[in-house]
Amino acid sequence: MSAATVTTVPATVRATVPVGEGATVARRGRPRDARCDEAILHATLEMLNEGGAGSVSIDGVAARAGVGKATIYRRWSSKEALLLEAMGTDTRALESPDLGSLRADLEAYFWALLDRLKANPNTDLLPHLIEAACYDAEVRNSLDEYVSSRQKPLRVILRRAQQRGEMAANVDLKVIVDVLVGPLFYRRLLTGDRLDRAYVNKLLDIVLSPALLLVP
Amino acid sequence: MSAATVTTVPATVRATVPVGEGATVARRGRPRDARCDEAILHATLEMLNEGGAGSVSIDGVAARAGVGKATIYRRWSSKEALLLEAMGTDTRALESPDLGSLRADLEAYFWALLDRLKANPNTDLLPHLIEAACYDAEVRNSLDEYVSSRQKPLRVILRRAQQRGEMAANVDLKVIVDVLVGPLFYRRLLTGDRLDRAYVNKLLDIVLSPALLLVP
Amino acid sequence: MSAATVTTVPATVRATVPVGEGATVARRGRPRDARCDEAILHATLEMLNEGGAGSVSIDGVAARAGVGKATIYRRWSSKEALLLEAMGTDTRALESPDLGSLRADLEAYFWALLDRLKANPNTDLLPHLIEAACYDAEVRNSLDEYVSSRQKPLRVILRRAQQRGEMAANVDLKVIVDVLVGPLFYRRLLTGDRLDRAYVNKLLDIVLSPALLLVP
Amino acid sequence: MSAATVTTVPATVRATVPVGEGATVARRGRPRDARCDEAILHATLEMLNEGGAGSVSIDGVAARAGVGKATIYRRWSSKEALLLEAMGTDTRALESPDLGSLRADLEAYFWALLDRLKANPNTDLLPHLIEAACYDAEVRNSLDEYVSSRQKPLRVILRRAQQRGEMAANVDLKVIVDVLVGPLFYRRLLTGDRLDRAYVNKLLDIVLSPALLLVP
DNA sequence: GCATAAGCGAGACGGTACGTCGAGTCTTACT
């Protein structure tokens, strides 16, 4: 599971040394200074919280972190790669609650998600990254991985519901996930409408209730 | 009705002259050259199709349109305002089909939407505009208006279904809209998964069918 | 003669607009702001006097002059072109004294030259420009022109001496100039030995006196 | 004679180990690898001939020589120190021909000098070193020493001429040297005019001939 | 008819950020 956390931000964005498989590789040269990573990410997050993604510049991060620009570019190939990893800092995988019923599990999941969003309001990088992903394949990949890591607990929940018999076994989980998660992103990115527990409840009412549609 | 089309891109982005109410005002000075508007928008769309929103620059548009930069800024307050209007060129309101059943109407609506998306693949400005809307209130407003104009036919369809008795009257239409539209945007912006008629069908199956969930 | 002063730093280094021949060209667009030229050159000279050619950077000049970097690059194609022109500021052509005798004229010329050198000790750009001329043809040309403009008064003096019959008419003036000027540059650039009136006197003694060499 | 070659580039540039006087000191640790010296100098000269002093970078030299940068800095205190020594490789002292007459000796000396210059046209480091000497005292010293080592044979020739009675004994040799050598450097560094035997002849005609100036 | 006002192409202007490069120092593990 620690592995899961790590893979949240995949190797693709990290301009990592092509580290050999075996642990015996014994890389040569001066090793990267971990304190630099830390300082850079810290500075990035600070600036992110102060002014959003638009106010983060490589120059600025370098200055604040007390680090040369080259040191940043040695680690991340672009501003977006950096943002992605900075964001990843907060991407501790969400848990997959197991409360016995689909509805309860989903509620728990979404509530946790809402809390996560509320925690760092300015740090909403998604708009920036979505834009960046259009031009940068690396960001595209990382974003995909981020998304799928976010979906993972949801899939666990749904699969469990299927096993419990709460949900049809032949449903395409992918689509269900879209239906559950899509509305939230839609509000967050496009309409800006409120995202709170009341909304989650309504949403689940609609998606889960067979009574929604009048039976003719 | 023509007004409806126009308001798709609201006055906010247009740095319009505070045009007097009566038609008799007859503003003084040399009138704006309509061919400029045309040339600018044309150049913008061209560049948009060639390299996406990132490759559009005011300098570039001005050069290609054979126009001074001031002539652009006289009409649009920022690069995003211009993009928004260029996009609006294609934002002829979608129709609200009335085929007798909710399912059929929704299918028709979504198919038209899919066609629209397929038509100009590179011109997908949404990512750029979502990003811009974070920093620019004008863009925010215009985006909202764009979104709501897109939703309008959907709401018409749903309301009709309620009147027909196909759908419960007390359902919050807003949420239904989210559930119907959110998944599409989610795929388009985040997962990049295929958007085709098959997907629309699955989506409608899930959202519309009361039999989807097993009744315990 | 005012022309002479101007041509000291030739058009080559100036990234000038390809101004048409006739005065009627009526250049379009916003004209260059002469105050920028002034501010840039002033800042350059200041930094030059503070720390020599090595301490001048485009960034620094731009900052001190309160000017964008592009504004500098619009006028000069490189740091050296700028230095060259800044140096040219001080390149009021030396005069050609006419005191009646070759010796007296040369003494007057060299004394003026020494004064000029003493005036701005830190501003000795020659080493830097000589180096730059190796890689930059423009600088090469400008340097040549600078050199020849410095030599001009000397040539006048020598020609006058020939006319007066003080000097053989068939001597290659170019070589004489080398012999007179070369030693000074040699000291200035390479040996660093003192350059004062005493030295000039010794130099002239050797070059001018037929009694220097014992007649066999 | 090997000693002569070595002193051409003085100890100052070499960041030499403070080697003890006695040969018995027997320094501890791994001794320096002489092949490194060789490889570094070789790489330096290669790059020098390919693109002049401007194209030599420590990183580049290290890479081409297959050597760590530290290994270079352990031996030379700066890029210029390295260049200086690389140049020194070619600074086998010029000989002092003794052909019986001042004129013949000088001709022989200058011809040898011309050959030396022609041999490696791209490797003309002088401009670079003169520039560097402005900011770096070590380079300054080394350059001085280089210059004086070049002058040495000339001084021998002149002294011999004085002893032979060909030249007045009370002439300041330093100035004569300036007059003989200055013009060559002046052409080489500033005017770029041709340097060939014809020029040397003219030069000697002027400097040596008492008939140059008409006797009034 | 002729001033007044605005539009227009061109392009200069102050800024800000970009990504790259080089110098000289420092830190590994290996020899």
Added chain:
DNA sequence: AGTAAGACTCGACGTACCGTCTCGCTTATGC
């Protein structure tokens, strides 16, 4: 200790846009 590798700070480079601002000119209205 020396060595190869390479990370580190610092600072400059030249470029690209942004949005604003002059220019000289053109084109309309309105007195």
